[in-house]
Amino acid sequence: MQFVSPVQGQFAVVVASQTSGFDALPTTDVTPEDVREMMTYLRKAKERAVAIRDHSPAGSYMESVLTRTIDGITLELSQLDYLLARKPVMLAEKGPSDRRMRPAI
Template identity: 65%
Template sequence: MRLANPTLEQSRAVLAASPSLLDSVQTTDVTPGDVRKMILYLRKARERAIAIRDRSPGGSYLEGVLTRTIDGITLELSQLDYLLVQKPVDVTAAGTDSRRMRPAI
């Protein structure tokens, strides 16, 4: 008897349909100002969720849901902050090369 693995079957379906999915994806132009507005909205939503969680009973279902929501919003905020960075961080300019060992021969 063979057991069906729905996640494996779904991933196969997605991989098979991926060329057509990429063609049908619509893109929108987003400006840095739009991203800043979204960051402001998400920060206010996170602050409100934190305030509600602080008033909820400890260990309740609501507290768990709000904790996961706050974590998700925090992740989204960090990703949006990353998108707003204009130039990548240059690791070699940080001065770590002077403390590193010489390359192996």
């Protein structure tokens, strides 16, 4: 996911897909404030998961699931922090290129 083409304070988030070319990628318009709001929600969910894990029996299945969940939320928060810190990338509209390499055999 990457912020691209700023328009009136909004960014289009590019989601990777199996197709090639940027024109085929689906986009979603989000603002940095939307991302911050999602981060607030994730922090609260992480705090709840930590509180529940602290009250669960040591070595239980629930503790292991919550530990993995907390690790996943932490990773997601760090990725969103990274996206907010990056400057938007301006992608040029590219058509078919004459300099494109021929297909591999």
